[in-house]
Amino acid sequence: MATPDSSSTEKPHPPVIPSRNPLPLSASQEAQVRDIFYARVRSRCSEEIKAFAQCAMGRTFTAGFFCSEPKRIMNSCMKLHATPEEQDSAREEWFAKRMERQREKERKQRRKIEQEKFLREWWGLPEKDKEVARREMEKMERGERVGGFPSGRGRRRIEEEE
Structure with a gap:
């Protein structure tokens, strides 16, 4: 009985994409990069965030019902701007301010x-x-x-x- 060749059962590896920021950072340094990233995303969507906050002001659990449209707009804006490229640029800014x-x-x-x-x-x-x-x-x-x-x-x- 012939055994199958081990190379035929192996899955091909995806191509390795080089990172723009190859240096590993510590957990606290990564947290600083994330803070820069989140601040950038929030600044780009500040109008949408203000609209949702204005709608939710004075409401408790009913904010989810009454403010669903401003929340959807705010979340879509944040998803649009929270990209890997934006995270890379936040990391570059962190290195620049080192x-x-x-x-x-x-x-x-x-x-x-x-x-x-x-x-x-x-x-x-x-x-x-x-x-x-x-x-x-x-x-x-x-x-x-x-x-x-x-x-x-x-x-x-x-x-x-x-």
Whole structure:
């Protein structure tokens, strides 16, 4: 009895479409991208959203009955603008504003250190341990990680960094 060739039973794979944004992001970074995406979609459909909100104002469970037409218009507008291309452009905007976010983070961290130093002087508290202060400065100077961890034997573990 002849066995069927295994290659004849395999399904062909769909073609791989290269992504415009190949770097993997962390969950919090993806959430930031989603926030940008949702804000863009809401801004494009702001008139429809306002019309539905105006209709639903002062109603409770009856809003679903009385405002079904404005709700349908609002949802169709949002479906029209919630496209993968829009999500890609939101991701590109997130990457474009990356350096701006890094500068803002550094500014806030420096301000925090200055305020803590001032309060220690004001209340006569001892200075912060030099090693702790050095680690905080190193942590502040590290950039935002995008694209995962580097692979290889020379990779430092998180436990070693702290």
